[in-house]
Amino acid sequence: MKKLFLIFNLFLGITFLFSQNSDSLRKTKFISFSPKKNLSDNVNGINVGVLDAYDGQKINGFNLQFNPVVIIYPLLPKAIPAPEKDNGSVVINGIHFSTSGTTDAKEVNGIGVSMYHHAFATNGISVNFYNNTSKKLNGIHISGFSNNTDVGNGLNVAFLGNYAENFNGVQIGLSNDAEDLKGLQLGLFNKTNKMKGLQIGFWNKNGKRSLPLINF
Known part of the structure; x- marks a missing residue:
């Protein structure tokens, strides 16, 4: 009986361990760099990234992204759609600056300046050279080409x-x-x-x- 009890408790422990949200296993750092081979860090401070390669982390503060994809972006045959909420790769709260932009962000809240922008939700102020495609678009959003959204509130300006x-x-x-x-x-x-x-x-x-x- 004791053995069965121990096996049952062991089973529950293993199940609980593997059922934990991966976010609880992340470290939170003041300065972080992405992408990483292992689980990316959450950030309360500054994140410097190369390419649009996030792994579901949350960035609170300043996100600086270098991305050469802007060179081929105008050659894409069709616009990149906004991602669904569960498929978003990153949540950014604060200031986001990119030489290109995000293609599948979950949320960007604050101020963003980029060449293009694709997210499930964008709240705050964004300025984009090409276009902004978000399922939810709240605030002031200025784009050189277009703003596209399912639900929008605020001011949208596009050439x-x-x-x-x-x-x-x-x-x-x-x-x-x-x-x-x-x-x-x-x-x-x-x-x-x-x-x-x-x-x-x-x-x-x-x-x-x-x-x-x-x-x-």
């Missing part, structure tokens, strides 16, 4: 245009498109299927009417 499934706030670009808009679209061409707000542009279309200059 070519902005697209959102549901958007509350202001979209500014040559072309603005939202399935459900509460706020303002300001551009050359504006389109939404459902709107509570105002459209100002050369041609404006919503679920009720199409008008030049101003639509409501």
Whole structure:
């Protein structure tokens, strides 16, 4: 009976050990470098990374990323989609600066400056030379090409245009498109299927009417 009890306890211990979240096994450092062969460190301070190679860690503070992928990024045949929440590779809280950008971040909260940006959620302020693609986009986001999101709140500015499934706030670009808009679209061409707000542009279309200059 005692042997059975010991075996049962041993089984529970092994099961508990392997069921622990990998995040609890990580070290937290003030200065860290990525990528690493082993489990990457969480950071409260400064992280310096080469390539977009994260391993699910959390970075609180300053993240500096060097990435030569920007050279081939304009040659990609189609845009990189925003990752699903469970597939995100990193959470960054603070300041993120990259010579290229992230392709599958879970969350970026704070201030980000990069060439391109792809994350599940982006909250705060971001400036990107190419585009910003996030499932959730909250705050002020400025992109040279486009901002794309499922749910957005705040101000989106892009030279070519902005697209959102549901958007509350202001979209500014040559072309603005939202399935459900509460706020303002300001551009050359504006389109939404459902709107509570105002459209100002050369041609404006919503679920009720199409008008030049101003639509409501």
